[in-house]
């Protein structure tokens with residue numbers, strides 16, 4: 001299972017990716033709004049073991065790595081959580097290596113995944129859950145056209161403190177209008 005864009009390939013994560021993933025996922029500053037910041041490469045190995053082998057299994061996370069076509073370097077990852085009535089909803093989350101932020105790679109990856117989820121897998125609703133202080137993430141989802149649906153106050157305990165959670169969503173009909 002592989003998705004392509006102009007500059008990128010998205011392919012399933014594998015154990016041989018663990019060191020490259022550790023390189024950017026272990027960065028405590030860049031990932032300060034994330035619930036998972038690995039301390040060791042072994043933790044990345046366990047993470048890769050736990051994700052689903054196949055796309056679209058109910059109540060699992062599937063994980064893509066984002067690879068630059070030109071250099072074949074892994075520049076980030078994108079997770080998809082399949083859930084809900086008849087398995088028709090998904091949650092997504094995206095992380096980029098800091099050296100590859102600000103170049104439109106997250107926008108390009110997320111849009112390709114949205115196309116795939118709506119057009120091929122026929123999903124009805126895509127959500128993403130963001131800390132309101134995570135401005136790059138907020139900009140990303142608003143740029144793409146997600147609608148802000150809810151702001152939960154101190155609803156998550158992340159990295160030792162209570163934080164707010166803002167839920168954004170996109171339904172299939174929205175995507176048809178946007179594109």
Ligand SMILES: CC(C)(COP(=O)(O)OP(=O)(O)OC[C@H]1O[C@@H](n2cnc3c(N)ncnc32)[C@H](O)[C@@H]1OP(=O)(O)O)[C@@H](O)C(=O)NCCC(=O)NCCS
Pocket residue numbers: 030031033034092093094095096097100101102103104105106107108129134136137139140
């Ligand atoms: C969230 C995250 C993926 C967003 O990354 P990003 O680099 O801001 O987003 P993009 O890759 O789409 O880049 C957009 C920026 O590139 C610029 N850009 C440059 N070339 C571009 C192009 N060809 N196409 C689109 N945008 C382009 C845009 O103008 C925008 O700039 P701005 O930030 O000054 O507004 C990133 O900040 C991240 O990994 N954060 C840490 C992990 C995290 O917290 N994830 C969220 C939890 S789900």
